[in-house]
């Protein structure tokens with residue numbers, strides 16, 4: 001069969017998807033592909049457009065690249081609009097005069113923003129929001145503006161309002177209808193959304209019909225409304241809906257909808273058999289779909305039909321879940337309750353500003369739609385129930401009423417109940433069945449699922465649901481999540497800890513011989529090194545422990561991207577004398593180190609080479625510094641606020657307590673790093689509630705908070721006990737930390753550890769406060785042992801000439817590592833990047849530092 | 850290749866290469882990572898091809914699926930000490946060098 005020439009007009013999200021589907025097609029070599037784009041670049045992610053204002057570049061938004069098209073033999077012509085289709089000759093003609101013949105033509109021309117015919121709409125600073133060029137125009141205009149008005153309070157309008165807010169403008173939204181998001185929300189939901197958005201400082205003006213835009217008095221323009229009122233603004237952004245980009249189709253005589261849109265059948269064919277239309281320009285069953293997922297489905301259907309398949313487009317679910325100006329909003333199915341005879345349940349929580357409504361069928365067997373504002377956790381479940389027409393539970397109201405005991409998912413449906421055909425990922429059209437078969441084929445992490453099905457790689461909204469489906473299928477297959485730490489030990493970290501203690505094992509080799517196999521690896525060695533340190537507190541560079549340590553622990557410094565190290569001396573509680581500050585400055589200057597204040601109230605010195613570490617530490621130790629263990633899975637810092645000593649609100653000495661705590665636990669090795677903070681009053685300037693151990697002073701003594709963290713998944717600490725005196729506070733911390741070290745998994749922070757304890761916080765209180773396991777005295781004496789055997793590893797090291805040998809860069813030369821190259825930035829050094837390295841090496845420029 | 854074709858250069862004393870702890874040597878401006886694993890000697894390029902940093906002598910040594918490996922300390926890819934091939938991406942590898950112990954010295958072999 002000779003190859004078939006397919007011309008795709010428009011390289012937007014859907015046009016690209018269609019081309020990508022053809023590239024991935026098993027008969028890809030049968031197709032000759034050409035695409036035209038009016039825009040200066042290939043497809044980018046319009047859905048994520050607003051992330052541009054949060055720092056994403058045009059580059060970041062790209063969905064494909066010219067090299068990908070080239071590698072797959074796709075011919076693309078940018079910056080050239082197709083202006084004519086000669087249907088009889090199967091030919092297209094572009095603005096630049098280019099002619100191209102086709103066997104099949106696909107129109108994927110998308111839509112354009114509708115600008116209402118208001119006098120004055122064509123002036124400067126009157127903009128729309130659809131392309132990267134529009135973003136650039138908005139940014140430029142914002143620089144000369146203070147106030148911005150968005151015309152249109154729909155989904156896109158509110159997103160645009162957020163963009164203007166991010167650009168630093170005072171923002172107003174003007175809406176013609178009496179409420180926001182009139183298409184998706186009912187009245188109650190719209191009202192709550194309005195309140196929440198107003199609270200964020202965006203002014204909302206509903207039921208406003210703009211008559212004209214004229215010169216303003218205090219601002220650039222004045223918008224006059226039909227009701228006689230007006231609003232002054234410097235910029236106007238129209239977001240009053242979209243219109244299908246259909247002029248090309250109209251010109252060549254294809255059948256059009258009454259109000260625009262290219263009419264297509266279930267195979268996405270237009271009224272001319274070999275011309276297809278997909279995406280926002282296509283009109284199916286009288287409807288234009290303004291979302292990307294239905295467009296992707298059309299792309300799939302069209303590709304199927306082009307290659308002889310028989311998939312059909314049967315409409316699409318318009319449910320949406322969004323964060324608008326930080327407010328969670330979701331709309332599912334018949335959100336307005338337009339189905340005749342339908343019933344609804346409403347849950348409204350004025351205090352927490354949550355609104356939920358479900359619409360159910362007259363016979364109470366089916367969910368027809370839902371509106372959620374302020375809390376959208378139920379979205380996945382409700383959307384699936386609605387789309388798959390699943391049976392409603394007996395008390396449907398339980399679907400939206402929060403359960404009293406905080407038991408999650410009460411009234412929800414387990415993923416197990418979903419049919420295989422359930423769409424889990426609407427962006428990439430992935431069903432539950434496909435995820436299950438990926439699991440059967442060996443996928444066992446969400447990363448595997450993303451790679452093999454693409455679920456979760458679009459908007460990301462389905463990741464939680466996809467993970468649940470995967471886990472459910474894994475457990476059905478009887479796959480037990482393997483908890484062995486690695487191939488060398490068939491035990492969990494906790495089991496190894498117990499073995500080490502009970503059998504009093506002192507070295508890795510002994511443990512390996514008795515309980516493991518092989519030689520060990522970079523997973524089990526550092527884990528066991530840490531356990532041995534927690535139990536016996538030996539010097540980490542002792543001959544038998546040295547090879548267990550990660551490079552950071554071995555060289556007692558943090559390795560950076562270019563193989564140099566950073567040095568973080570302990571500055572307990574962030575308190576430092578001027579003399580010590582000066583020493584840090586002098587040392588940094590002498591060794592040409594980059595200096596920075598860390599997020600942990602300490603000072604980090606970067607860029608030291610291996611052989612310089614002991615020299616630098618010698619000077620630091622002489623000045624009274626100790627190692628800060630920034631390299632270890634160990635106690636890091638105790639942050640403090642200035643507290644009662646200076647602060648007019650402080651009730652206890654937070655700095656003194658923070659220093660006391662840091663001194664006590666410094667050097668303690670643990671399953672993951674440990675961070676503390678102490679605040680002098682409830683204003684909480686030290687952010688103690690985001691730490692593993694947080695202490696806050698009150699009139700009645702110390703309050704102890706546990707198991708919080710920042711980082712990837714921030715978690716607030718839980719109140720553990722209050723009204724504590726100094727002694728009791730320390731006793732409780734001793735017990736908690738030691739219990740954590742004994743029972744946590746490798747790299748499990750305290751928050752995850754506690755959430756995994758059967759009984760959680762209450763259980764921990766039972767063990768630590770009420771001594772339910774009768775282990776408290778043991779936990780305390782273990783801790784006492786560690787505290788009494790503390791040594792500064794760096795001090796021990798610089799005093800031992802034998803150990804110093806290990807820091808030589810080369811065993812046979814005093815030369816420096818020539819891969820380490822620095823350049824200057826803001827008056828300090830930084831590692832040269834790849835481009836700079838190549839340039840320097842080639843020209844041997846002397847500007848190297 | 851028979852050893853007579855090689856010129857052997859001593860780089861350090863045998864006892865300077867502790868078991869399982871790598872060291873770095875410089876041979877004609879090449880940075881080479883040396884290891885002693887249970888008496889077996891290995892020499893590979895010290896430069897980690899994923900980051901271009903000279904860090905491989907500073908990784909943890911062990912075995913994965915019966916191959917003796919070192920883990921790059923930066924992004925933790927494993928390299929076979931015998932072949933230099935990266936276990937995670939077999940299209941990537943580092944050079945290996947002839948190495949031996951003679952008269953209490955560790956020697957690297959280079960072609961004459």
Ligand code: SRM
Pocket residue numbers: 558559560566567568596597598599600601602603604630636637673675690691708709710711712713749
């Ligand atoms: C230097 C510093 C950034 C800075 O310039 O301020 C820093 C730098 C690093 N952080 Fe951090 N973190 C630093 C404060 C923080 C903080 C803020 C704080 O402690 O108040 C956080 C959030 C709080 C928390 O941990 O709960 C923080 C959350 C993380 C995380 C995420 C942990 C999590 O549970 O999600 C990692 C990754 C990890 O540990 O697995 C990380 C890992 C790292 C590593 C070790 C990454 C690496 O492997 O190279 C960085 C190396 C430090 C170095 O080379 O010296 N760093 N890091 C800060 C050192 C504080 C200190 O004096 O010791």
Ligand SMILES: Cc1cc2nc3c(=O)[nH]c(=O)nc-3n(C[C@H](O)[C@H](O)[C@H](O)COP(=O)(O)OP(=O)(O)OC[C@H]3O[C@@H](n4cnc5c(N)ncnc54)[C@H](O)[C@@H]3O)c2cc1C
Pocket residue numbers: 009010011012013014015016036037038039046047048049050080081082083108109110111129130131156159245248278279280281289290291292293295
């Ligand atoms: C700010 C914003 C936020 C959005 N958020 C979401 C969201 O959260 N969820 C969601 O589902 N959807 C969202 N959308 C909608 C989504 O972006 C569209 O549904 C999707 O882009 C439609 O794809 P398309 O390929 O049909 O059209 P487009 O992506 O518009 O692509 C059409 C392309 O064809 C080109 N073209 C037109 N005519 C010609 C011609 N004659 N010759 C050559 N080229 C031509 C156009 O220049 C354009 O590049 C959002 C849109 C915007 C603007």
Ligand code: SF4
Pocket residue numbers: 641642643644647648649650651654679680681682683684685686
């Ligand atoms: S928490 Fe704030 S208010 Fe309280 S003592 Fe510290 S600095 Fe002062």
Ligand code: FES
Pocket residue numbers: 424425426427428455456457458459460461462463
């Ligand atoms: S639904 Fe958007 S990524 Fe799956």
